[in-house]
Amino acid sequence: MxxxxxxxxxxxxxxxxxxxxxxxxxxxxxxxxxxxxxxxxxxxxxxxxxxxxxxxxxxxxxxxxxxxxxxxxxxxxxxxxxxxxxxxxxxxxxxxxxxxxxxxxxxxxxxxxxxxxxxxxxxxxxxxxxxxxxxxxxxxxxxxxxxxxxxxxxxxxxxxxxxxxxxxxxxxxxxxxxxxxxxxxxxxxxxxxxxxxxxxxxxxxxxxGKKLANHAELKAVKVERDISIEQAFINTVQHGLSYWQYHEEVYLSSHKVSSLRNMAQGINLIQHTLKLYQNLIPAKASQSIDNELAWLSQEFAWVDEACACHQLASAKGTFKKRLSNQSKVTEEFSERKKQIVEQHNPIALFYSERYSRLIINLVKWLYEKAWRCYADIDEAQLNAYLLSVADQFQQESWSELKQAMPRKQEFSADNYIDAKDSLNHGLLTGICVGGLYPDDEWRSFRGPWLDIMQGINDLYTFEILQSHLMSHNNEMDLDGRAELLDWSANKKSSLISVMEQSRRSALKVIPYWQY
Incomplete structure (x- = not known):
């Protein structure tokens, strides 16, 4: 052999x-x-x-x-x-x-x-x-x-x-x-x-005769109840890297901007993992990796706008009924998406020296367990069970989310968009350690928050639509523009109302790690 x-x-x-x-x-x-x-x-x-x-x-x-x-x-x-x-x-x-x-x-x-x-x-x-x-x-x-x-x-x-x-x-x-x-x-x-x-x-x-397709979701990391903190850390970084690279392949075969969003999610999971474990895996041990991931994350900053333009151009979901007969508007968003993608040229990025070096050095860092070179590593902590810190990880993310989304505060579209990062942190923490808990309890708790995250993405898409309609470049007649703006404002208001009900209900639920 x-x-x-x-x-x-x-x-x-x-x-x-x-x-x-x-x-x-x-x-x-x-x-x-x-x-x-x-x-x-x-x-x-x-x-x-x-x-x-x-x-x-x-x-x-x-x-x-x-x-x-x-x-x-x-x-x-x-x-x-x-x-x-x-x-x-x-x-x-x-x-x-x-x-x-x-x-x-x-x-x-x-x-x-x-x-x-x-x-x-x-x-x-x-x-x-x-x-x-x-x-x-x-x-x-x-x-x-x-x-x-x-x-x-x-x-x-x-x-x-x-x-x-x-x-x-x-x-x-x-x-x-x-x-x-x-x-x-x-x-x-x-x-x-x-x-x-x-x-x-x-x-x-x-x-x-099959083509690669986007995964329906970023699944929880596979972790057993007796897994060590160090092995869980390695598994989680590998999980994020695998998700990232898989969707890189999907994008190269399909050119779907949704695949780029999934790539960004995999990158964000690795960034979040480094932060989540920073008291156990010293931050200075991953500083150079973290800096490069921050650079790469910025390279994907345009993807949300491209996804919004795609949703508007294809008149799908919330926008299907109203925009399906607005060919001028959908064509403009299709052209805008094309311009954004061409401007940032993700394929050239994937074959660039800096991008490849980042992945090479990340894999090398994992393979060598390079964090063990630091004197302040606590061997006993690394070998402790993930269970010993999982509840703490989730409680800290939960506290961050409750602070960012106070239950008694009435939220606007801007409030929701501003709270997106905190919500994402909580969801990613659930990806990191959720595999330790009963799957039905984990999914039941996450469900409303995933719906709210989708709502935030839709609110952002409405913002893109409204900004476009009010711009001087738009050639719609004034009556048609006003009608579409009114529809957009009403739909956004209705969406916020539904999100508010979901948010207030979700904040009252006892989290699964507190059972």
């Missing part, structure tokens, strides 16, 4: 370097910074197998037959971990003489209880292929043996295909930190983006 530890990058589709120039750039970098042992180029043809019900996929296993220079090898990769583009998975390789894998050749210990490799063997069939040219550099870098590979080709299924243009850095022997160091050097030379999206995952999507 081998255990792969590798970092995966996608090369920007807009790069000014063709494939030959990418190879030249890597050659130049390695000549300057590494000892090159060997360089080779080969064509790799891989066929991936599974059952009609994708039984292997459900186990998080990947099965393939790879043919190189007429020689075939079957490989199975078992469940591993992926954090921010750093992949760590056990794999088993066996040379074979055919193009069909024989599951009996793999060690029996890899199969979970009640899973019969004999039964699987009867059902497996080829689903998709990958066909690419791999340029491989075997090298010594920072006293560590690494492989750097450039894969150029395509994944194909059902007469559909998707390009492969990616770089992987794999640890062969030595210190895993060398991977991160070399990765940072690569981002200086090429437009790269870290990715968790494997060739196999892309192949399965092509086979099913």
């Amino acid at each position: 081998d255990t792969e530890i590798e970092l995966k990058f996608f090369i920007a589709p807009f790069t000014d370097k063709n494939n030959h120039q990418v190879i030249q750039a890597i050659d130049t970098l390695l000549e300057q910074s590494a000892k090159q042992l060997q360089k080779s180029t080969k064509r790799l043809v891989n066929t991936y197998f599974d059952t009609p019900q994708q039984a292997l996929r459900q186990l998080d296993f990947g099965l393939r037959v790879r043919t190189v220079d007429g020689q075939s090898e079957q490989t199975i990769k078992t469940a591993g971990t992926v954090v921010g583009g750093l992949h760590k998975r056990p794999e088993y390789n066996v040379d074979i003489d055919t193009q069909r894998p024989d599951l009996s050749l793999f060690p029996s210990k890899i199969w979970p209880e009640l899973i019969s490799p004999y039964d699987l063997q009867q059902e497996i069939k080829p689903l998709f292929t990958t066909d690419f040219t791999r340029t491989k550099w075997e090298l010594i870098f920072a006293d560590t043996q690494l492989e750097l590979v450039l894969d150029l080709g395509a994944v194909e299924a059902n007469d559909d295909k998707q390009d492969i243009r990616e770089i992987e850095i794999e640890l062969i022997d030595g210190d895993v930190r060398a991977i991160f160091e070399l990765a940072n050097l690569l981002t200086e030379q090429l437009h790269l983006r870290l990715s968790n999206d494997s060739k196999a995952a892309r192949g399965y999507r092509l086979f099913h």
Whole structure:
């Protein structure tokens, strides 16, 4: 058995370097910074197998037959971990003489209880292929043996295909930190983006004809009642990073601005986690990471306006009935959304050096548990149960929310918009530790507050609409504009009335952590 530890990058589709120039750039970098042992180029043809019900996929296993220079090898990769583009998975390789894998050749210990490799063997069939040219550099870098590979080709299924243009850095022997160091050097030379999206995952999507879609919600972090504070902290940061990077992939395939909002939510979860745990994981240990996250959060500051413009342009939800026959208005908001996105160019951001470095350094920080380098770390605190602080975390967020939204104060649209951050803090704290509590109680308590958060977003959209209608750029006739302004004011007033009832009722509920 081998255990792969590798970092995966996608090369920007807009790069000014063709494939030959990418190879030249890597050659130049390695000549300057590494000892090159060997360089080779080969064509790799891989066929991936599974059952009609994708039984292997459900186990998080990947099965393939790879043919190189007429020689075939079957490989199975078992469940591993992926954090921010750093992949760590056990794999088993066996040379074979055919193009069909024989599951009996793999060690029996890899199969979970009640899973019969004999039964699987009867059902497996080829689903998709990958066909690419791999340029491989075997090298010594920072006293560590690494492989750097450039894969150029395509994944194909059902007469559909998707390009492969990616770089992987794999640890062969030595210190895993060398991977991160070399990765940072690569981002200086090429437009790269870290990715968790494997060739196999892309192949399965092509086979099913599916596209990535937004998650319906940011779920609670998976935490058990005996989890330590330190492990809960790691799990929560990983949870935020996974949500962020998943929706990055969704945006790149769909260009939906709602995916950018979800990305921002994942980034905010990491920021909130650093603050929530700051008395346990010293703030100075994460200062540089926190500063870069603050920069990145600002880079997404325009997304709420773009989402509001999209909602108005598509005349959905609250605005559907009234704006569906206002083509001039919806066209203007569609154009405004387009201008905002083009102005900020999120795709260029994803392939930028600073963005990639942030993720590389965050993953490295987690992998090393770099906070343990600080003298004021309390080992006993880190090893204590999350349960010992979970109620306190939530009570502090609850107190912040009650202070920001006093029950006896009558709220306006501006009051609600001003209180959005405090409400978001409370909801994110629930994401961090809510998994410790009964799910029905957790969801029941959060439900009204999630509705209020949606209401705040709708209020902001009304603000955008009203501002647009009152601007000099709007070409509607005065009567039509006045009518739409009156409708908007009435709808906003009705929404605030409903939100006020929900807020006052929700503030009277006994929180689930106080049961």
